[in-house]
Amino acid sequence: MSSASIVADVKQRARELDRDDPLAFTRNEFYIPTRSQIASTRLADSDSIAAESEDTSARKCVYLCGNSLGLQPKRTSTRLNQYLATWATQGVQGHFKPVEESPLPTWLDADARAAxxxxxxxxxxxxxxxxxxxxxxxxHLLMSAFYHPDINGRHKIILESKAFPSDHFAVETQLRHHGLDPATSMVTIESQTSKDNVFTTEEILSVIAAHADTTALLLLPGIQYYTGQLLDVARITSFARERGIFVVWDLAHAVGNVPLALHDWDVDAAAWCSYKYLNGGPGCIGGMFVHDRNSAVTRLISDEKPEEGYTNRLAGWWGNDKGSRFVMANRFHPVQGAAGFQLSNPSILDITSLCASLEVFELAGGMARLRDKSVRLTGFLEELLVKDYGDGGIIGEEERRLFRVITPSDPDQRGAQLSLLLDEGLLETVMRELERRAVIVDERKPNVIRVAPAPLYNTFEECVEFVEAFKEALATAWKMKCRTAD
Incomplete structure (x- = not known):
């Protein structure tokens, strides 16, 4: 079979998969940038954005970067305009006054709706x-509440060696805040079996076991940002908690990507952002989970020493019980649950934007349905990248030697991301050539591109389009590298 025939057959298969996709309707909930929009350097107005979005003849870009920044739901602008209208017409009354025909909660209750x-x-x-x-x-807020080092006992924090830099920064500065030296109080997990630092669960458990008597807190990612590996949250949590270690998960790349069961898995606490798979918008508001056993408030504010009835934390007035929040007394008494860890009143602009996207998740029927599509979508992409179809594949043998997939091939050990490790010196050209073809992925220097088909808006046919563009980009990058070497 010729290469052209292989591509034609694969494209036909992709179209059939898209036709039969029960979640295909959610793609229309998002603005998918067109190729001309991606290439443009001019600010577009809302009318032209809407018109181009509805123009079926306009070629869309291939956007596989939801692991870095999710696309904008169409309803976001609607909800934000409703918020702005409330502010414009109600002023401060928007905090408490319900507005007829508005789907938005009062600002006092916006955080509750988001929760x-x-x-x-x-x-x-x-x-x-x-x-x-x-x-x-x-x-930082979680560690300030739950990390209580004892220099002669439990003082260590365990994390993985290639965690996202901000996690390292948070741990190191928390240790120094307590007068501890990261050299002796920070333990990093590094794979002894994988050159790409893809862990086995046993490797993680062995490090925990080796330091259990001196470890106070474990901080790990649900999905490792660089490799895309999904860790066994339930098993690792159970193992660490049995040894008296407080467990915190960074779910930046897991939330909205894979099904989570934080309560049932007995996770102590977790934190996440909302601008990746949750599509909240750049730098949008984050989130926090605190298991109910760690957020109980057991005394009334009228009791003697009511501050002994809850876990101490860095507090703010929005964490105060709603019944006493506006009394304006200088006596903190937190609301029960994770909401009691809030500081200032949250940005209603941010919460409104996030909730617009969360409505789409609700419309899709929840994470189980999204995960089912995600497994099929990512598996299809992997097949296109690595499979030999007898007489060859979309990616030829020459190009296939120029990269490898470092994300685990087991669907249970990954989310909606494949990380492709390129040969040295190819990254810059590959990224430039993909951009020229209106294909958007992200890079992690020195030589990895991350490709993330998001089930809410990506299609099987887009996976084929990416692989075709990637093949051409690799060939161009290899030629330029050889020319430079000569």
Whole structure:
């Protein structure tokens, strides 16, 4: 079979998969940039964006970068305009006054509505989640409440050696804040079996076991940002907690990507951002999970020493019980649950934007349905990249030698991302050539591109289009490298 025939057959198969996709309708909930929009350097107005979005003749870009920044839901602008209209016409009354025909909650209850929508996505009770702050700020808030080092006993924090830099920064500065030296109080996990630092669960458990008596806190990613590996959250959590270690998960790349069951897995606490798979918008508000056993408030504010009835934390007035929040007394008494860890009143602009996207998750029927499509979509992409179809593949043998997939091939050990490790010296040209073809992925220097087909808006046919463009980009990059070497 010729290469052209292989491509034609694969494209036909992709179209059939898209035709039979029960979640195909959610793609129309998003603005998919066109090729001309991606190439443009001019600010577009809302009318032209809407018109081009509805123009079926306009060629769309191939956007496989939801692991870095999700696309904009169409309803986001609608909800934000409703928020702006409330502010414009009601002023401060928007905090308390319901507005007829508005789907938005009062600003006083906006965080509660967001918690209601995010709870099923992370597998938690509403009372166990709070939409607040940003990812790293939330990690600091959690550690300030639950990391209590004893220099002669438990003082170590365990994390993985190639965690996202902000996680390293948070851990190192928390240690120094307590007068500890990261050289002796920070333990990093590094794979002894994988050159790409893809862990086995046993490797992680062995490090935990080796330091269990001196470790106070474990911080790991649900999905490792660089390799795309999905860790066994339930097993690792259970193992660490049995040894008296407080367990925190960074779910930046896991939330909205894979099903989570934080309450049932007995996770102590977790934090996440909302601008990747949750499509909240750049730098949008983050979230926090605190298991209900760690957020109980057992005394009334009228009791003697009511501050002994809850875990101490860095507090702010929005974490105060709603019944006493506006009394303006200088006596902190937190609301029960994760909401009691809030500081200032949250950005209603941010929460409105996030909730617009969470409505689409609700419309899709939840994470189980999205995960089913995601497994098929990512598996299809992997097949196109590595499979030999007898007489060859879309990616030829020459190009296939120029990269390899470092994300685990087991669907249970990955989310909606494949990380492709390129031969040295190819990254810059490959990225430039993909951009020229209106294909958007992201890079992690020195030589990895991350490709993330998001089930809410990506298609099987887009996977084929990416692989075709990637093949051409690789060939161009290899020629340029050889020419430079000569």
């Amino acid at each position: 209601q929508l995010i709870a099923p996505i992370v597998g938690a009770f509403e009372s166990e989640v709070a939409v607040m702050q940003t990812l790293t700020a939330n990690l």
